[in-house]
Amino acid sequence: MSDIWAVIPVKEFNGAKHRLSGLLSPPERRLLAEIMLTDMLDAVAGSRLLAGVMIVTLDPHATALGKKIGARIVTEGARDGHTGSVNVGRRLLAGEGRSGMITMPGDIPATRASEIDAVLSAHRAAPSFTISPAHDDLGSNAVGCSPPESVPLRFGDNSYFPHLDAARLQGIEPTVIRQPGIAMDIDHPVDLALFLRLPQSAGTRTRTLLEELGVPALLAERGIT
Secondary structure, three states: OOOEEEEEEEOOOOOOOHHHOOOOOHHHHHHHHHHHHHHHHHHHHHOOOOOEEEEEEOOHHHHHHHHHOOOEEEOOOOOOHHHHHHHHHHHHHHHOOOOEEEEOOOOOOOOOHHHHHHHHHHOOOOOEEEEEEOOOOOOEEEEEEEOOOOOOOOOOOOOHHHHHHHHHHOOOOOEEOOOHHHHOOOOOHHHHHHHHHOHHHOOOHHHHHHHHOOHHHHHHHOOOO
16 A cells, blocks of 8 residues: 655635636636646546655645645745745655655646556655656656655756756666656646647536637637647
């Protein structure tokens, strides 16, 4: 039985996705962030290989969504940024003697449970480090560590290759596994166009919302395809 927990940092939704502000209003961006997290948590809940889920957040809606899938809610570090939130989560897991953790953001709504299980299946025995990068090979969209604090993590706009280097500095050869849904994080308008072209976006709540908001037409008007 796996003893690997998912750690999911979720910022408060007010002001979410400001880089989409030229396309969507603040209430629309908030709703999009909430819906993307809902899709992502559906995938997490469907994983057969996770031992548990921890959500680091102070947002009441994210807390409610997490409780629906039986997640453990942690508020400590929730305003310390992505890296700070993840580090609090994995420090707690390490203190409890958990064997490993995988962290993913809440804005990868095309993720499937089978993709999460594929990443966990590729994860080797400790000490080990597994990473599934963003579509642009800049971001680190799923990162697995065994034990939980085996490799220093620092997230940002360009974290993928630095994370590979960080693992090697710890004497761990990283395992890289690419998954189309995990790779598709949404920050910029062009990401929305890529998401809408992704076959597995079909059937997600996020795609339904984007179509209801008229996003495909808005992107076309701006020449973003």
